Amino acid sequence: MHSVSVKNLSLNFGAVSVLKTMNLDVEEGEFVVLLGPSGCGKSTLLNCLAGLLDISAGEIWIKGKNVTWAEPSERGIGMVFQSYALYPQMTVRGNLTFGLTIAGLPKDEIEKRVARAAEILQIGPLLDRKPGALSGGQRQRVAIGRALVRDVDVFLFDEPLSNLDAKLRSELRVEIKRLHNQLGNTMVYVTHDQIEALTLADRIAVMKGGVIQQLADPHTIYNKPTNLFVAGFIGSPTMNFLHGKAIDGGTAFQFGDHRIDLSGYDGGAVGNREAAVLGLRPEHITVHATAPAGPSLPAEVEIDENLGADSLLWLKLDGQSVCVRVPVEGRLPSGTKVHLGLDIAKASLFDAASEQRI
């Protein structure tokens, strides 16, 4: 039994198709992140799961129940919003107990749950304050607490950290991870921040245009992106794309005048292709003064960006810009001629027409 299961879900606003025949299964206790650029439908999907939007077709199952047409509160979900969405006129306690009171829970049970949430989230001293008197981080904690007291199996997070500053964001990120470890609930988490996605998720669903492009664990998403979009969306700086063609029965990649041997490629049958894209992450390229053994390309240094732990080298390669992550070894002046060593085993090769990984 899946914890959350989306079957052939689609959603149209008039003639506009927002979600297209979507399928998604989330396991019990799993942390799934919906990741994508704004407008990709990730928040919309979450709202559908929560029952805040009526879907056009398909089914939604939560904990083995068809909840497609159930009220949000009947679905066994808790939800945390980007803007916290705390009721301004109620105290923190009032915010936590509002839903429980509606559900008609006995008083002592409510007390118990509030106490537990307060302990877990360390918001005990804030219980009698109003949201207006809380800091951003505190508000977000209360917002999580409101989902927590519902004692539900599935937590839905709608970009819960976007309104926080960078430092607080990373702190709360860790805390959410800890919370997940501690509670073991199923969590569906929407974000456009790939760091959040990669750090938090058991599995990431990368979305674009109302379609899940790839659903996999962070490692796979990062290393074996299923198509050009995922490859380009994940990773910072983004993956380098070399446009060329696959030749010699797929054993080599021709890039301009250069021939790159593909024998080490970890993928499907390549074959000859008129237009192909070779994707290489910045850390999968090495920089050498002379041509190294294995596949390599000559290039010229443009900018050397020192990031502290490592450097980003921006190079020119046949008029194309390439970024490489290298250990800090003194600055390379602009114009230095170098050779790039390519780790083909970790590269991704895409068909240029279908944009799919080969």
Next chain:
Amino acid sequence: MTAMSSASTVTPNGAKPKPMFAPGRVLIYTLLIVTSIYYLIPLYVMVITSLKDLDQIREGNIFIPTMKPTFDAWIKAWSAACTGLNCTGLAPGFWNSVFITIPSVIVSIAVASISGYTLANWPFKFAEWCFTILLVGSFIPYQVFLYPLVIITREMGIYSTLYAVIFVHTVFGLPILTLLFRNYFASLPEELFKAARVDGAGYWRIFFNVLMPMSLPIFSVAVILQVTGIWNDFLFGVIYAGPTNYPMTVQLNNIVNSLQGVKEYNVEMAATILTGLVPLTIYFLSGKYFVRGIAAGAVKG
């Protein structure tokens, strides 16, 4: 940001304060005072006239203050001016106006706020079409509706009762109030509404427990607009409320519009001020909330 904090951000944000007597300041205050005089002159004329006796009015200039102020006109307007055979002044109509105004204000605001809430948070196509028609309808002269409303209220079985006049005020208050409420509720964070739904709150609980406590500003605007409009209404009160419920404006009309006899301008003016006293008081007391509420309701669309 929560809506409460947004509603209270009515603070000046023009230039920084400058010394009182800088040339620019002097110009600003001069302009403000000159325009104030334009706005105050009619009130001044009304008050001065109401304090004169008829001879002073006939001889004098309307702008010249009286040396011998008398409240006779006020007393007559309140308790002795005649409406046909009933020489009871405005006083008896006052309570009728109160009994018409209070329920009409409550019902019209209830209907409009719920309609605005539905349009903002639970929209459905049909309701939105209705709203469009309502807005167009707000441009039709009232008089066009008089006969149809007589028939409608007759068929509803409420013609010539308090219910009919409440209904009519609800009808005519609906367009602009619904617009205000709809804009206001749409300006509240949508996530708050979603959070409440996840918490299991239904249509009414969200309205009463979540949104209404945040909506004091817009409700105060609605109350001010409706009290003013309904209190000043003559036509609907006299046509739909039935003779036992005639509002104060009927007596005012009788005092002001009497064709024959000597025109008692002082009594007319006193009666006018007395009738306008309720809405005027509300404006004087709550002008600040009115501006705040407008800021919250009309500004964000």
Next chain:
Amino acid sequence: MSEVKRPNPLFRNLTAKLAASPMIFIVLVVFIGSTIWTVASSFTGIKTLPIFTPQEFYDNWVGWDQYVRLWNTPRWITSITNLAIYGVLYSGFAFIIGFLLAVLMDQKIRAEGVFRTIYLYPFALSFIVTGKVWAWILNPAFGLEKTVRDLGWASFSFDWLTNRDMSIYTVVIAGLWQGSGLVMALMLAGLRSIDDEIWHAARVDGIPKWRTYLQIVVPMMRPVMITIFVIVASGSVRVYDLVLALTQGGPGNSSQVPSMYIYEKLFVGALAQGTAASSVLLLATAIILVPWIIVEFGKKSRS
């Protein structure tokens, strides 16, 4: 508990639909019903008593006669012209005066509450009162003109109230006195909803204050402008009591407005003529407003 079948969309959010039913009832029965009745009646020859059954309409049907008469009536043409003059001037000046007053009020002045109350109080008074008082002040025989002459300017003349070319403008003056305070309040609220940062940015960019107001702040106040437009425009189409109390539509018919014509005809035994005039106003309003409303309000609803 598990609902597999899609519920009937008609009953989805049933409470919301039920709660909106008073509005729907009012729209369908009062607004649409009255409109249909008005338009249908305008093709009949009915006089004093309204009619409601199809048979009665059939018996009284006269086709376009009422409209022919309407557009051959000089008074109606004058009324329509005056409505255009009044509507444009009243709306325009209400916007300008309201905006200027709001800007003045926004300069961190002292006693803001006093000034606001002064500008706003006329709105609490009815149009009848407004008209009566201004008729008095503007009357050449004992109002402003006489006062100024008594003060020594013997040649001073301000006879707009009794001058057929100028009388409609006195209605504008009185109307503005009554309504511009409300526009000021709305504008002030709009000004104060503008983020402080906009002002800072403009100052950093060295943009003069008046340009900041006109080119940056005003465009940002779009929603409040729309609300003001609805209030001001619907007010000017409906203007009735004010003209009646101020000029009675005179001198001659020079300051007549359509709602006076409509009201008179509805209740002096020319009901169908009144409904024909109403229908013209309705049609004009619909042509101007409906596309605008659909664009303006349609896009903002949440879906």
Next chain:
Amino acid sequence: MKLTKLAFALCASVALPIMAQATELEVTHWWTSGGEAAAVAEFAKAFDATGNKWVDGAIAGSGDVARPIIISRILGGNPMGATQLNPGKDADDLIAAGLMQDLTELATAEDWATILRPKSQMDSCTLDGKVYCVPVNLHSGQWMWTNRKVYEDAGIAPPQNWAEMIAAAPALKEKGIIPLSLAEGWPIGLLTEDLIVAIAGVDNYVAVYQDRNMEMARGAEFAAVFKAIDEARQIIDPKTVVPQWNDAVALVIQGKAAANVMGDWAGGEFAVAGMVAGTDYDCLPGLGVEPVLGTGGDVFYFPKSEDPEVTKAQLAMASMMVTKEVQVAFNLKKGSLPMRADVDLSAANDCMKKGLEILDNGTKVFPNNSQMLDRDSLNQINDVMKEFFSDLTITPEAAQEQFAAIIEAAPK
């Protein structure tokens, strides 16, 4: 006691025994000034004496304000017990719709046709041979009022007719006196009709208004009328046009204006100001040209009721209104002429007596305009005349043609 006797007489004449309990009848009217209210009080007193109760429903502001309210109330099914309404065509639709109480039986029993005069007034209450309203008084609109002192101060003999008034105008104007005061709105229409009667003559007036003689309406007699109106508008400074008729009369009383054309109700204003007819002011019926009298007047209708008690009380009220005592008391207060010839009016003032004299002669009495033309057409004529007065670029010929066109289009 007199009133008890009166009540008894009423019971007998109606032949309907009045029940012991009082029936409350709400009466709507637009008589709210001092004199009018005093007149209404006479009705109320007499009606209460019949064992019923008069509930006053006054709505000021002339028929324009009251009419929608009255018609709405009748239409809405909550009619008043009785209501003032303009006689003639105004009520025809309501009668046709069966909403008005038929008074024929009472009128026949009391022989109204004989005791009430003139016939034209009874006619306006009669539709298809049935009587639906009670005429309570006679008003005439064809009077010119002049302030003698103003003329004497200017060294001019007080004019005795329209032409003399016009002739005196330039001299008065020089002295800063308004030769003819005028009020905005319907008084302009009244002045027009008065000039038609005075200049074209009663017969031609009736020929055009009642018989729709279009040749006459476009002919020379009426051209002379429009010429006279043209003269009148030339001497009137638009700045001196006042909002209401009583303001115009007040100008004459105060000596700021020399003359005004208004109905007999203006006499009340002079009386209130303590002026004496014949010494302080002159009242000239038919504008001094021809002693004539229009016979407009006030009437009461009784909306039909389901309740037989109410119907009974309505009939009692109708009967009460035409009794001798009530007619005298009411009309003395109202300043109008009684419907009955067989009453003693020694208390009447000079102007009233002039009117009574004309009425008794019966020769120069003619129907009121609202008995001949529908109100819509009358309003249209008003519109034309208001424009003609205020816009000097309109020629008399053009105004006459517009006038004729309205007469032509008016429903019969």
